[in-house]
Amino acid sequence: MDDMIKEYSDGYIELKFGPRWKYIAAARGFIQNFIAISIEDKGKADKIAMAASELLENAVKYASGEETQLFVYVFPETGGIKIAVINQATPKAAETLTEIYKKISQKPPMEAYIEQMKEAATREDGKSQLGLARIRYEAAAEIDLSVSDNSEIQITLSVN
Amino acid sequence: MNKLEIEAVKQENVEISISDMDDGTIITITGDIDMEDPSSLLDPVFEKAHKGTLEKKMKSIILDLKKLAFLNSSGIKAIAKWVMKLSEVPEEERYSIRILHDKATTWQVTSLPTLTFLVPGAVKLD
Numbered sequence: 001m002d003d004m005i006k007e008y009s010d011g012y013i014e015l016k017f018g019p020r021w022k023y024i025a026a027a028r029g030f031i032q033n034f035i036a037i038s039i040e041d042k043g044k045a046d047k048i049a050m051a052a053s054e055l056l057e058n059a060v061k062y063a064s065g066e067e068t069q070l071f072v073y074v075f076p077e078t079g080g081i082k083i084a085v086i087n088q089a090t091p092k093a094a095e096t097l098t099e100i101y102k103k104i105s106q107k108p109p110m111e112a113y114i115e116q117m118k119e120a121a122t123r124e125d126g127k128s129q130l131g132l133a134r135i136r137y138e139a140a141a142e143i144d145l146s147v148s149d150n151s152e153i154q155i156t157l158s159v160n
Numbered sequence: 161m162n163k164l165e166i167e168a169v170k171q172e173n174v175e176i177s178i179s180d181m182d183d184g185t186i187i188t189i190t191g192d193i194d195m196e197d198p199s200s201l202l203d204p205v206f207e208k209a210h211k212g213t214l215e216k217k218m219k220s221i222i223l224d225l226k227k228l229a230f231l232n233s234s235g236i237k238a239i240a241k242w243v244m245k246l247s248e249v250p251e252e253e254r255y256s257i258r259i260l261h262d263k264a265t266t267w268q269v270t271s272l273p274t275l276t277f278l279v280p281g282a283v284k285l286d
Binding site: 050130 | 199
């Protein structure tokens, strides 16, 4: 993550873990607590923890390497929060995620979420592909997705 | 056993119980739904509730989520899948789904209202 962000943040955590499903609930609880004590806004802490949980679920589902990195920065003066999740994925998984990101970004958050929900209801492959749309709508988050040449995925959320 | 003969589910972090009410069924889910594939747990319950309610011409299902602490997007998909089945049923034969939620639980306040937009008039949130 950008050192500038670190410098202007009043608090941050960085986590690295092997992409295992069983760690997600623990990370969600930890992030919720960290944000709740940083900005004293339980509702926002809950939304960000949900968003982080969805991102980590994505990371575990799409990971092809062993290390998933999570960064959370808080800006108590403005109540802003920035989260980034970085993981290595297969080229196909990176392509799928990029397609979902582009698709949901073309419509207002609620409309995109409901549309994605209707589409999810018809899927029989066990995937929901709902996570990004849910985060964008429910956490009122700006989402940025970047994929490097070697299919490393970075998803950044900004919430004011 | 309830009228629809749906078996209760009890797992480490989640419990699903089913009980009868006049002209309908109450499905209560408690705990956390944050497993990788909640559809394997939820789909059979919702499928049996859907088919049974239509067969017995009952008019209502209450989905009580007040004590559900967390629901991931795969769990939302499972509920959406169930709700969308109602769009395939002629309007005069449909039953209603009433979702009970806890206004103090953030995700319930932000997530659950969106389910009411899937099939107009089919889902109510209390």
